[in-house]
Amino acid sequence: MAKDQVLTPEQVIDKTREYLNDEHVGLVEKAYEYAREAHSEQYRKSGEPYIIHPIQVAGILADLEMDPATVAAGFLHDVVEDTGISLQQIEKDFNSEVAMLVDGVTKLGKIKYKSQEEQQAENHRKMFVAMARDIRVILIKLADRLHNMRTLKHLPQEKQRRIANETLEIFAPLAHRLGISKIKWELEDTSLRYLNPQQYYRIVNLMKKKRAEREEYLEEVVDDVKDHLSDVKIIADISGRPKHIYSIYRKMALQNKQFNEIYDLLAVRIVVDSIKDCYAVLGIIHTRWKPMPGRFKDYIAMPKPNMYQSLHTTVIGPKGDPLEVQIRTLEMHEIAEYGVAAHWAYKEGKEANEPVSFDKKLSWFREILEFQNESANAEEFMESLKIDLFSDMVFVFTPKGDVLELPSGSVPIDFSYRIHSEIGNKTIGAKVNGKMVTLDYKLKTGDIIEILTSKHSYGPSQDWLKLAQTSQAKNKIRQFFKKQRREENIEKGREMVEKEIKAQDFDVKEILTSENIKRVFEKFNFSIEDDMYAAVGYNGITAAQIANRLTEKERRKREQEDILEETVKELNSQPQKRKKKDAGVHVEGIDNLLIRLSRCCSPVPGDEIVGFITKGRGVSVHRSDCTNVLAEGVEQRLIPVSWESDRYDQKEYNVDIEISGYDRRGLLNEVLQAVNETKTNISAVSGKSDRNKVATINMSISIHNISHLHKVVERIKQISDIYAVRRIMN
């Protein structure tokens, strides 16, 4: 890959002739003619005809000995984006493979990269791979970028810096992962030239100054090694190893080292015919010079994840300085320079074309890209290959161009909670690529997601727990439900309870002893006092329930006499009503009293209940949270009652419930079926729907006890599109 040379189309086509058959060279030629025609009216910023660019891109790909479709796509890569020719036309005039490659490159061109922290860069690289689908698309894109970097001087400075930065953060690492060191180094060095020209030229000049001295010394080492190798009849190609400007710059910047400390490290590379020779040469080097401990690395036995193989060692060289030595075969050397490309260089005629294994290689290389990890050894790497991480991910954009990685199947809610839990909690809708979508829309790689929020939102709905894919979103939603206005609710709840205590004519301080409070919150299964008040605050439990418990002892003391007196009076005035109505309820201490269950709150066994002494009609039994018994001034007439527990399952009690949900076809039927499945009798049912498509179903059902009721309610809640089920008071 000669940097400075501008290739003619003939030169590019001649290159392909070296490894392609006539038919395939014909395809490449046709692609060139086609591109020249398409771009004929266009010019680059440099003033040159536009076609020069695709010619160079195709040339780089031909240098890598890429397959005919890839080289052809190199010629055609800007045609769809920059001329009036459609992808369909390309497919018609060439074939679907070429069209697919051109399409891939065009799509990658649309990804907007914004300089960000390392994680963002990593996500962009992954998105690139995910979107490219075919690794050859990335190779074309790299060739495209390489030529653009070579001609960057024609652009305004601001653009130069932006493109150079993107190259350094996205393209050079991709080249590295594909093992194409040649492209990687050139991309890095050129980027540095535009990003930090002072340092770049300083290093270049320092290298120049030292060159003569270095070359002399290296020559000495090379001669020495050659002599020793010829003694044992090993043929080797020995050379000083070029150092790259960017790698020197990085070491200086990262390790805070002086130029001399890095550049003076001498390095030679020995390329031999066979692996056996590699180890033989290593033995000779180690005999000739003293190896430095801990510096020997066997990347032949343990290749790097990007397929790199070599022996590395450092010895104390002839002048007492450290001398780095790399030993490898020619094949390993090619892979070190050309990486992926070397691996499947398209050699026709050598072996039969193997389109099948080609596909296999593609998927394998994709995995390499995914699992590249500098520190992983080959064993770990092979292990990691077994897991298909990537197909489980989607990469999507924020409107500002940040990329987020989410599990596939994620919906806009996952996205909004990934950004911030506050955004998540206030989400009311989402736009994908400018269009409104429903909250169950499955995100696709490349989507631009805009979340619509409202400060008036009441927060997530219970349904979101089913839609969300990420545990992060689910946890945040659950947290919301728990923490929902917690502080506020604690305060409010405390006030409500105190007010209630006062209303019962007790002294707040006397009642709210820490001992009494503890007794009560434990009774209601709260773990701390604040939880109890918070529950009152958001109406999870009524202030009266808490206050009644808090005051129960005092109240009982105060009321006992009154109640008993009144009850006896009641009994005496109603001597004729001796029969006990079978309500399954027992009044403490009194047997022959008329008892009936109130219709307003329809208590069932298991509910907390209280008796209410009525004038002339005995005792009516209410749920203890029924608004009628909580009304002011009735306390004196309440009397403790309890369920006759052994008879729970024999009787049936009427309960009214109200179900609301999204009004869709079949909803009522499903509800009726669900109730039926629980072997519950329905005595009445009615339904209506409002403008917002919210359906309300009212139902009277016959219930044995509270757990029976819970079972029915739970079953109804399992039906999709049900928003709420509640027990109602008449």
Ligand code: MN
């Ligand atoms: Mn281009």
